[in-house]
Amino acid sequence: MAPVVTSVSPAQGAPAGGTSVSITGSGFTGATQVRFGANGTNFVIASDTLITAKTPAGTGTVQVTVTAPTGTSNQNxxxxxxxxxxxxxxxxxxxxxxxxxTVTLNGANLSGATVVMFGANPATILTDTGTQITVIAPAGAPSSV
Structure with missing residues (x-):
C-alpha cells in the first residue's frame, strides 16, 4: 500500500525554501523521496508516521508527496x-x-499582517492593503527601533 500523507506542519513557508516541516501520515518506512510539487528535498524518516524535512525553493501552492517502494501518496x-x-x-x-x-508603513507582501512591532512593543493595526499598513505606534523608551 502506498504511503498516506495526512498533514504538513507548518503548511506555509518562504519561497526561498528552508522551512522545517513535519509530515505526518502512514507507510513512511523505507520512503525514498519527498516532494513539494515537482521539487524533491532531503528528509529524515523519524517513524512510519512522521517525516521531517526542509522545504525546497518554490512558488504557489503545491502538493506534498511521499514515495516509498510501495508507491507514491496521492492525498491532496x-x-x-x-x-x-x-x-x-x-x-x-x-x-x-x-x-x-499614526504611522504609515509601505512595502510589499504585507497583506494579512497580524502584528507590527516597534522594537519589542506591538502597534495597533488600523488598516492593511497589502502594500500599506497604518498603525497606532506604541509607547516606548527614547531610541531607534
Missing part, C-alpha cells in the same frame, strides 16, 4: 509558499515616547 495535502513581507518606507519616522501617533 498542500504547502503554500508565501512571499516574505518587506518594508520600503514609513512616515513619520519619529514620534513621542508616549506613542499614540
Amino acid at each position: 495535502v498542500l504547502f503554500t509558499y508565501t512571499p516574505v513581507p518587506s518594508l520600503s518606507s514609513l512616515a513619520p519616522a519619529s514620534g513621542p515616547t508616549s506613542g499614540g501617533n
